[in-house]
Amino acid sequence: MDHYNNESNQNINNNQVDYKHFIPRQNGFVFKFIKKDNDFIHTFAEGDFLEKIGLSPAYIIGKTLHDFSPKDQANQKHCFYETAWNGNLVNYEGGANGYHYLASLTPLIIDSQIVEVVGTAIDITDYWKDVTKIQELEKLSLIGELAAGIAHEIRNPLTSVTGFIKMIQERSNDETTNEYLKIVLHELSQINTIVNQFMFIAKPKETMEIINTDMKALVSRVIEFMKPQANLKGLNFIEFISSDSIFTAQCDPNQLTQVLMNLIQNSIEATTDPTQKIVISLKNVNDNSFLIELTDKGSGILPERQKRLFEPFYTTKEKGTGLGLMMCKRIIENHDGTIEVNSQLGEGTTVRIILPKAFNHHQKRD
Ligand SMILES: Nc1ncnc2c1ncn2[C@@H]1O[C@H](COP(=O)(O)OP(=O)(O)OP(=O)(O)O)[C@@H](O)[C@H]1O
Ligand SMILES: [Mg+2]
The missing domain is CATH 3.30.450.20 (PAS domain)
Structure with missing residues (x-):
């Protein structure tokens, strides 16, 4: 030696x-x-x-x-x-x-x-990281294509099944049968939601319809719409704070409604203490952009899980699809905005969305 x-x-x-x-x-x-x-x-x-x-x-x-x-x-x-x-x-x-x-x-x-x-x-650590990132992106786009393909195939038969069930419902006088049909229709509408989400993941841009939208009215509408869901869990309060005078923004109101619905739904699901409220605030950041902030006092998210939130199919819920936040991010980014989640385990979660008031059509990505 x-x-x-x-x-x-x-x-x-x-x-x-x-x-x-x-x-x-x-x-x-x-x-x-x-x-x-x-x-x-x-x-x-x-x-x-x-x-x-x-x-x-x-x-x-x-x-x-x-x-x-x-x-x-x-x-x-x-x-x-x-x-x-x-x-x-x-x-x-x-x-x-x-x-x-x-x-x-x-x-x-x-x-x-x-x-x-x-x-x-x-x-070659940096190079290796880049390659891993590219592989991750490729995987995502493959998932997107698959999702679109499957969703497309499911949509047509789904529409006709739903149509026929409705016809049977109209003709049936039997109470029990009608109860069952109601459940079938409810389940079909669940499938329809998931299928639409899949379609959306693959082709988010095609479905954008930009119009001048009164943001305060939009947020209020979504809250009204979500209140029964919150009440189901015994939560009485979704509070809306909007300090600024009414302003409009160029956006796709249906898509932003979807974002808010997903976020409120997550907050409702995370909140176990019925005395805690979910607070949504809407305010100007400056002349060109505005902020939508949603805060809950729910379970919060483990730090190591926070970086995975926007991944497709990432869920900790038995019945979750794990597509909610991913869709939110897609929509916000398609509007040239940003979305970030801050969470403290056991304390609660805040989601901050910043959006431009004017939509720049030239930046529309394919
Ligand atoms: N407000 C929140 N508080 C605590 N955890 C949250 C909150 N929002 C999201 N999460 C966590 O992030 C995960 C992903 O959320 P996401 O909305 O993408 O999917 P999901 O809610 O599980 O399913 P889906 O929205 O598709 O029904 C959730 O499963 C949950 O663990
Ligand atoms: Mg969700």
Whole structure:
């Protein structure tokens, strides 16, 4: 072992300057190994990035892969090392502690003999994150396409089933049958809502109809509409605060109604104490934009769950579809607005929406 340490020290002295020139210390590392007694022994290691992945030259030099890597990784890397020792260039990805790197192994041949293998590794963490993000987006758009396809197929038969049930209802004088039909119609309307949400996720822009809308009237209407839902849970108060004089905004009132309905619904579902009220306020931010803020004193949301709220199908509810907040975000962003959720577990949740008063048609994205 001493022998290798000596050799590695020599190598450090010989090579330090060279490697520093072509590998930025923070963004990568360099290492070397030789084969001895059927195992690979590291003779050199250098680079600040080593520390980020939880290693240091002292851990590596004079050691085999199994001395410092988990067994499965060590076995895998051993294969890469073997391939390089047989005279091939090898690239592989590795990582630890949330960092990712791309490593290349280059065999050094002197007099037709492989004398050592030089490995270089560069930090690809950012690139890796971008790729993951793109994959996430692709997944989303695939879900969107699937959703639209399925929703489209379901919509037509659903309409005709609903129509026929209504006809049967009109002709039936039997009380029990009518009760059942009422339930069937209710369930069908649930399916219809979900199907429409699916259609919407895939093609949000096509359904936008921008008109000048009195915002105060819109919010009041939604609250009136949602009050029976709140009463069902014993909640009596949805309070509306609107300090500013009436103002209009260019928006799709149906879509904003949907957003508010979803948010109020979430607040109603989260509130267990019937003495707590849900407060909605509407005010000017400046001449060009306004704020809709919705606060509940409900369960609140665990911090680690907060970043997942806008993901499709993310739900903690038995009967939730997990599409509510995602749709809200789509709609608000299509209006060039922003939506953010602030929540304290056990304290409650506040949703803040900021929207422009004028809709810029040129920014309409496809
Ligand atoms: N006001 C709130 N208070 C506490 N938790 C909330 C609140 N709003 C949303 N959440 C959490 O975020 C999750 C996602 O909400 P979202 O509205 O997207 O879906 P959902 O309500 O579960 O189902 P859906 O709205 O499709 O019926 C909820 O399951 C819940 O855990
Ligand atoms: Mg919801």
